[in-house]
Amino acid sequence: MIPASFDYVAPKTLPEAVAELVKHGDEAKVLAGGHSLIPLMKLRLSTPSFIVDIGRIKDLNYIREADGHIAFGALTTHHDIEFSDLVKRRLPVLSSAASQIGDPQVRNRGTIGGAAAHADPFGDFPACLLALDAEFKVVGPRGERTIAAKDFFVETFTNALEPQEVLREIRVPSPPEGSAGTYLKFSRRSQDWAIVAVAAQVTVKGHAVERVAIGLTGMGSRPLRGSAVEQALRGKPAHAEEIRAAADRAADGSDPPQDLNASPEYRRHLATVLTRRALEQVTGHH
Amino acid sequence: MSVRIGIRGGIGESVRRVDGEPKVKGDFEYASDLSREGMLWGATLRSPHPHARIRSIDIQAAVSSPGVLAVLLAGDVPGKKTHGLDEADQPVLAWDVVRYAGEPVALVAAEDLELAREALKKIVVDYEVLPAVTDMEAALSPDAPRLHGKANNIIRSLRILHGNPDAKADVWVEGIYETGMQDQAPLGPEAGLAVPAADGGVDLYVATQWLHVDQDQIAPCLDLPREKVRLHLGGVGGAFGAREDLSMHIHACLLALRTKRPVKIVYGRQESFYGHVHRHPMRIWMRHGANRDGKLVNVQAYLLSDGGAYTSTSGPVIGNATSFAAGPYEVPNARLEGTAVFTNNLPCGAMRGFGAVQATFAYEAQMDELARALEMDPLELRSRNALHTGTVMPTGQLVSGAAPVRELIDRVAVLPVPPDEPAPDRDPMLLPGGAGHVGHGESLKRGIGFAVGYKNIGYSEGFDDSSQAWVRLSRDRDGPLARVKTAAVDVGQGLDTIVTQIVRTELGVERVALEQPDTRIGSAGSSSASRQTMMTGGAVQLACRAVREELDRQGGLERLNRPIEASRTYHHRVTGKLDENGQGDPHVTFAFAAARAVVEVDTELGLVRVVQLAVAQDVGRALNPQSVYGQIEGGSAQGLGLALMEEIELTDGKVRNASFTDYLIPTILDMPPVVSELIEEPEPGVPFGAKGVGEFSTVVVPAAVAAALRQATGRAIHRIPVKPDDLAGLRPALAYRKPPGS
Known part of the structure; x- marks a missing residue:
């Protein structure tokens, strides 16, 4: 289908983008890579009358490590994240997730900022960013502010940005050396949305799990932290029995949706198995 | 048979598709690309309810809407207010009652599509x-609406009663099987352009499978003589049965x-799901002795098949499924019963396999059960x-043509199976989940499964079927040229190429030009x-x-x-209707196929990777081997x-996934390599x-x-599509119970 008609502007700077948003208020939508917004517009699920295309703004595509964090410009593409040596080395959970988003065409166009701001509970980056305790730097008419990941993802397709704000950067605290991560994703068909997926980032010191972070995709109306798993495993030996016992709690406190793809029971099953496998993989137990 | 030697591009060669290059380059004009000066756009209002009485319709605001x-x-x-392939029971536009969610109720023409919407x-x-x-089953109840x-x-x-239907056997197996409603999902949605003519008639350019049967249904509804309703083929982007019934034709x-x-x-993709018939869901009870x-004794x-709200081709589909229900086997005794019912679901009709697909799923599951019992x-x-x-x-029909069933089984069984490499060493793309990683091959089990099946070729049960072709041979500057006209539709299967090859072989002329099909020539x-290939290929040959x-x-x-x-018409041999005991000579002839599937299942998650499909098919003679392989691969997908x-x-009654x-x-990542074997035993x-x-x-696939999934998981698979939670064992299998009315 073809989107409803809309007006379009492509500002060259962030302040100009914010000014456009101020001018057009609720009627406006920010377009980055277009791989979340355009499909919604084609299905007429979203019918903004004004599009602010931030894709022409320079210097929003970068990945760099400084001051104890790794920063991603909002327009950094999935492809750039997938193939970044820095990300592979420091945040393998993100390179793993990036490699599983859509197909190569999508990964060449789609951006981490757009995917995060879209706040799709079945999207791949939100659960990762939640698990990694990311911070979101957003710019608005009153300047810049920082939103924590746990506050950023509010509801299905709803983030914590004000209508006049634009996401500028996503920062992830640098994990300790030796930290490992992965993203396991279940879908019935190749190159599809996740039915359930699990992001895991773990640091093992000696034989004990020093840090563990679990993010869950597709288990609610927003990405969830596998807090029960984290609590159960933190400080414990990174052994198969401990991992299994912790992973069994992956669905604790979640209220997974019933849809055409899966029942809530099956989603709980998937979350449990994928969490166990992810933990085994990153602790070398596979 | 006279085959001219020395001509390039004749039958038996893997000639390139005549429509291949324009399609690949985007030059091919599909029906959705049609355009005319001053053209309006039509749009259709559809019922949101599966069953409702229309009390009133107020169009005032729409009439005065811009454009x-x-x-x-x-x-x-x-x-006439209704149309239909076998029974004219489907309203052009509903007037008193709507019988499915998606049924057309009103039409709008406007200056553009947005205004129409x-x-x-x-x-x-x-x-x-x-x-x-x-x-x-509920539709059979005396209390059902x-x-x-x-x-x-x-x-x-x-x-169909055969031999002694009460014959006793040493070993019995029984099961209930279900198949879901499949969409033909042609990439080109329904599309056409109607142009009013000076004579008060209309020219309709449309993507269809059969111009003349459309014309037969359209003309009475327009209250026009047939000759004033002229149909022309618009470029077809796939059909698979979805274009047998009318969609937007009369409306435009x-x-x-x-x-x-x-x-x-x-139509857009969503509307396309409502705008054509689908593969019949079936519930099948079987006992094999x-x-x-x-x-087999x-x-x-x-x-039982769900025909949905209108008749369409539900009759011949259940006829096919029932007459094939014993499979490609010698069975001395049988009682085969079939019933198609109306429901308030989407109408069902023709789709690739036409009743044989559902029956094969059931009887081949039974054959495996029987093998296990024995x-x-x-x-x-x-x-x-x-x-x-x-x-x-x-049915009492004697198999008189080629029927190399044993050879198909033997040939497919010996095709090489891909090596079973240890999971941890593999590229994750070669594990279930493929592009989405679910692990390193934990709980991986391989299974291999076989199926044999068959289906009729051409229309059955006494249908008087024919095809007309016109051929003109002339000479121009560049030498001899053959022009060919038929009303036959290349829906993407490659007919135009086959016709070209036949003409080359028969006339010894390399240059062949096909005229656009329309209703100015016979059906x-x-x-x-x-x-x-049999009917129009036969007419072109004559x-x-x-x-x-x-x-x-x-x-x-x-x-x-x-x-x-010269112009000639081809008829196949006469077939006959079935009598009250299902006896007769219903089918022209048959083709047979055997398939082997190699699958791997992540048994903990219920996730499948099909590793390989192998198909051996009885093709008579491959007129264009590459096209035959293409059909086998597409059909396998x-x-x-x-x-x-x-x-x-x-x-x-409401569709939840119309996209x-x-x-x-x-x-392409879900499709494994397909290995095909053609068995060429010419059909007399x-x-x-x-x-x-x-x-x-x-x-058969x-x-x-x-x-293969049963073998890999050890679970009873009674329903397709198989869902991951069925394979993971999180849902109970269907238990046997008696069929309705027994």
Whole structure:
């Protein structure tokens, strides 16, 4: 289908983008890579009358490590994240997730900022960013502010940005050396949305799990932290029995949706198995 | 048979598709690309309810909506109010009752599509919602709402009694099987352009499978003589049965005649799900009895199919499914019963495999069960019972043509199986989950499954089928040129290429030009039932031979100076209807296929990777081997889709997944390599001995995939598409119970 008609502007700077948003208020939508917004517009699920295309703004595509964090410009593409040596080395959970988003065409166009701001509970980056305790730097008419990941993802397709704000950067605290991560994703068909997926980032010191972070995709109306798993495993030996016992709690406190793809029971099953496998993989137990 | 030696691009060669290059380059004009000066756009208002009475329709606001030139209701249909392939029971526009969610109720023509859609929103229909029946067994109940005011909701019931249907056997197995509603999902949605003509008639350019049967249905509804309703083929982007029934045809004509301007209607993907018929969901009860030595003694089957709201081709589909229910086996005794019912679901009709797909899934599951009960190799059991030339089928029909069933089984069984590499060493793309990683191959189990099946070629049960072709041979600057005209539709299967090859071989002329099909020539019948190579290929061959005779009289190609033309019509042999015990000579001929599926299942998650599909097919003679392989591969993909993911999900008659986001079609990454073997045993009495090839891999692949999944998981798979939670063992299997009415 073809989107409803809309007006379009492509500002060259962030302040100009914010000014456009101020001018057009609720009627406006920010377009980055277009791989979340355009499909919604084609299905007429979203019918903004004004599009602010931030894709022409320079210097929003970068990945760099400084001051104890790794920063991603909002327009950094999935492809750039997938193939970044820095990300592979420091945040393998993100390179793993990036490699599983859509197909190569999508990964060449789609951006981490757009995917995060879209706040799709079945999207791949939100659960990762939640698990990694990311911070979101957003710019608005009153300047810049920082939103924590746990506050950023509010509801299905709803983030914590004000209508006049634009996401500028996503920062992830640098994990300790030796930290490992992965993203396991279940879908019935190749190159599809996740039915359930699990992001895991773990640091093992000696034989004990020093840090563990679990993010869950597709288990609610927003990405969830596998807090029960984290609590159960933190400080414990990174052994198969401990991992299994912790992973069994992956669905604790979640209220997974019933849809055409899966029942809530099956989603709980998937979350449990994928969490166990992810933990085994990153602790070398596979 | 006279085959001219030395001509390039004749039959038997893997000639490149004549439409291949324009399609790849984007130059091919599909029906959705049609355009005319001053053209309007039509749009359709559809019922949101599966069953409701229309109390009133208010169109005032729509009529005065910007850019609107016409708003039409059932009262504006000048002629007959209904149409249909077998039974004219489907309203052009509903007037008193809607019988499925998605049924057309009103039409708008406007200056552009946006304005037409805006106007649709302003039409106010007051519905009184009626109780709906959306389950095929419930439709049989005496208390069920009756969709068409008849004594019951039965579209067709038939019974085939063979030998002694009460014959006793040493070993019995029984099961219930279900298949889901599959969408043909052609990439080109329904599209056409109606142009009003000076004579008061209309020219309709449309993507269809059969121009003449469309014309037959359209003209009476427009209250026009047939000759004033001229159909022209628009470029077809796939069909698979979805274009056998009318969709936007009459609607565009009505709007064009009313506004006196060309009107185009193109469905979007969502509307396409409502705008055509689908593969019948079936519920099938089977009991198979055999002797200890593994000879089939008795097959009992009851097949119930959900025809949806209107008749369409539900009759022949259940006829096919029931007559094939014992499989490609010699069965001395059988009782095969089939019933198709109306429900308030989407209407169902033709789709690749036409009843054979559902039956094959059931009887091949039974054959594996029987092999297990007999502690016999499943292939040995099949070979031991394989049907062959000279077998009398349960309908009493003698198999007179080629029937290399045993050879198909033997050939597919020896095709190499891909090596089973240890999971941890593999590229994750070669594990279940593929592009989405679910681990390192934990709980991975491999399974191999086989299926054998068959289907009729051409129309059955006494249908008088024919195709006409016109051939003109002339000479121009560049030498001899053959022009060919038929009304036959290349829906993407490659017919135009085959026709070109036949002409080259028959006339010894390399240059062949095909004219665009329309209704100015006689009917070619439908591009369905794997019949066009036989029917239109046969007509072209006959016309070529008539031209050739005259050419020879004139002294051959070198002496060709004035054009020679001939028109001929091909008929296949006469078939007969079934009597009240299902006895007769219903089918022209058959083609057979055997498939082997190699699957790997992540048994903990219930996730599948199909590693390889192997298909051996009885093709008679491959007129274009590459095209045959292409048909086998495409048919296999559609079969894999039905086995694993393709299903229209309905809740209370409403479609929940009318998009390609939610209706899952296998991607290239879900499709394994297909290894094909062609068995060429020419079919007597058929042009070039060539059998149709389009449907047979679709008939056998779903059953083979299901068999492989059973072997890998040890679970009973009674329903396709198989869902991951079925494979993970999180849902109970269907338990056997008695069929309704027994």
